[in-house]
Amino acid sequence: MSGLPPYASTGQRVWYYSFRVICGLIFFFLIAPIMVIIPLSFNAEDFFTFTPEMLSLQPEGFSTKHYEDFFTNSDWQLALRNSLKIAPVATLLSVTLGTLAAIGLSQSHVPFRRAIMATLISPMIVPLIISATGMYFFYSNPYIPTPFGKIELPFTLTGTYWGVVLAHAALGIPFVIITVTATLVGFDRSLTRAAANMGAGPVRTFFKIQMPLILPGVVSGGLFAFITSFDEVVVVLFVGSAGQKTLPWQMFTGLREQISPTILAVATLLIAISIVLLFVLEVLRRRSERLRGMSPG
Amino acid sequence: MAEQMLAADGRPLKASLNRALRRQKIRALMLIAPLLIFILVSFVMPIADMLLRSIQNQxxxxxxxxxxxxxxxxxxxxxxxxxxxxxxxxxxxxxxxxxxxxxxxxxxxxxxxxxxxxxxxxxxxxxxxEIGETVQDALEEAVPAFEERAAFGVMLGSPDWLAEIAAWREAGSDGRPPTFAPSGPMQEALPDTAALYQSFADLAVASEDDPLEERPWPIFYHVFAQEAQGIAFPENITAEAAALFVDGQRALDGAALDDxxxxxxxxxxxxxxxxxxxxxxxxxxxxxNGYFLNSVDLLKGPDGVEVRPEDEQIYITLFVRTMIMSMTIMGMCVLLGYPIAWLLANLPARTANLLMILVLLPFWTSLLVRTSAWKVLLQQQGVINDILVGIGIVADGNRLELINNQTGTIIAMTHILLPFMILPLYSVMKTIPPSYLRAAKSLGATDWTAFWRVYFPQSVPGIGAGCILVFILSIGYYITPEIVGGTKGVFISNRIAYHISSSLNWGLAAALGTILLAVVMILYWLYDRIVGIDNVKLGG
Structure with a gap:
């Protein structure tokens, strides 16, 4: 669909342009709500709407006071710190375990591959409210039930930092599995064989040959896992306690109860983070395609 | 018979290959095992625990x-x-x-x-x-020994236990006292009294109190009075226990009991x-099965299962509403996503990649950010209403109600889930060669026929994948309906959350969750059949 042919009829011309207008409107629908947040976050008033001063672009209509509130308010700062403490650890857990498992899954003979895959992907599919409910009940047990009897634990996980980290790691795993297995599909096995042939042990082969090649997949899986944890609110609401209040949790209570425009400032900062993430992922995707000998998109 | 093929080490080749294959399988499983165990413990078992709770009634x-x-x-x-x-x-x-x-x-x-x-x-x-106080008064008056708090413990406890308690007291009464054990003959003679005393002593032990110092429950006297009547003197008991038993039995003979x-x-x-x-x-x-009956608006009446009174029927309505709203959201996503996917798949790569950013940015933006954006836009005093009033379509006193109802939920969730429709559609449409359309047209098809008979059927797998994905994600949504849905625009998830955190009816929450999970699992299975779990693509 590159341009209209010169012989196009009037009807075709009309359709061609109206289709573009429709698509333009849908793109507007996709992007406008996010963009509206940004100017509103500089509102000098405590309103959620454009003031007349803002519309006439007078400088007194704008201020950074909501940002100042975010950076000085202890509630928001605690939430930010909690988010930054939870997400990286959860990501590290899911990336380590997920990459190993993805390598195992991409071997040629794996018994029950389909069932294992379905189990590992399920945290992405099961509604969060159900995962949250299950974890809320289960993590409050001071034991792990097994077919051979209960393994007693000296602690319970509900309301603790580690409980939230474990829950978030579980939620991030499907993303790591999906991205890393996708990278491994294009992986040339003769490379590892060549390395082994030249006398490298399995560990050395992994770190010197396989890891650099699948790294883009691992990193983008890690980014997915990170953003899953960083964004997650349902599970942390149930499994966590006030001490683990994260940024999305603070935003959620803010939206539900006392609606403060500081939320818009936080939202703008989060949008900036997503733009950075998007950029990094695009770079990674191109690098991965180049490494695998495909032409960059 | 043909000679067996041998490998270099002299083993039969077949066995040798089998061994290699088995080693390979074990190695693969060893790599997967840590994660599988992790997921089983941190995710699958919690879900199983929840499923059990929906029928547990111990x-x-x-x-x-x-x-x-x-x-x-x-x-x-x-x-x-x-x-x-x-x-x-x-x-x-x-x-x-x-x-x-x-x-x-x-x-x-x-x-x-x-x-x-x-x-x-x-x-x-x-x-x-109050039950037992009548007997207690009578007994304590007749046998002063029963005024001692330790009386029942001394009468019922085994000599070993009494010795252990004495040793524990000697050691300073620190930590948990020894667990109560009744003396054999007494347990035989007074089984109910002994069982009650066991519960009494266990409670005291758990709170690290001395059972012999605790005030005995009045019910002991009541049960003792019933059991002691007309039974023979138990053999082989300590002198103290025997004295208490005999005196008590005599005093209680024919005593008035509480009813x-x-x-x-x-x-x-x-x-x-x-x-x-x-x-x-x-x-x-x-x-x-009471919780499940409850979650489909039935109840266990005196004569079996019956329908709940009309004013208590909420769950069927809620399930139906969740389904209908998810379908609507899915339909909206197809309607809006199809043109975009088509445009992206047919534009030159450079332009398509640029426009793709407009799809991926919302996809990557925090859910809370998008939800708050819609809260800002849809409010009565919000941006959309302001614009409509500003250009004079809507009167100021007659602002549209776009939030805290079903409209709000549908608009916001369509926006949030739209990328999940566009991405699978796009990846399918990318594989449809444009030459098919040109071939159809050169054979005389109109634009519409060429699209409807040639292009559209090939894009159906993409629609299927996108629809199932959007539907699965949509029926389990909690955050967005909670914030923009008011009371009319909420889903079954919101009810589950309500039962867990507010009404504390966990069994019902688990039953509702189980039904929701069953629906999602059927769809997941379908998705696996149609698309294949391995073919899930993220971010284009």
């Missing part, structure tokens, strides 16, 4: 063990309250339950089935310790109401 049998046994023979259809035997059992059970503070929990559990039971149990809990039945009905005449007893009887088994 609380009635655990709290009222004796009553449940006696009540099994009660004829529920007779329309009268049970015999005095059942009330005797209830008196014993409640005496223990009140001390464990378990009766209020049982009350709230049964209150889900019959309104008013919660307050009945709470009220009864305050009066139940638990009269007392209970005096505390609250609901105890004479057969409906209360029917509820207890119905929910006495360890497992129940």
């Amino acid at each position: 609380i009635v049998g655990d709290t009222l063990p004796r009553t449940v046994v006696e009540l099994a023979d009660w004829d529920r259809a007779a329309g009268t309250e049970p015999d005095a035997v059942v009330f005797e059992a209830l008196a014993r059970d409640l005496a223990v339950a009140v001390e464990q503070k378990a009766h209020t929990r049982l009350g709230s559990r049964l209150n889900y089935e019959l309104t008013g039971v919660s307050s009945l149990f709470r009220k009864t809990g305050r009066g139940v310790d 638990p039945k009269a007392l209970f009905i005096d505390i609250d005449d609901d105890w004479a109401d057969p409906e209360v007893w029917q509820t207890i009887q119905t929910f006495s088994p360890d497992y129940t």
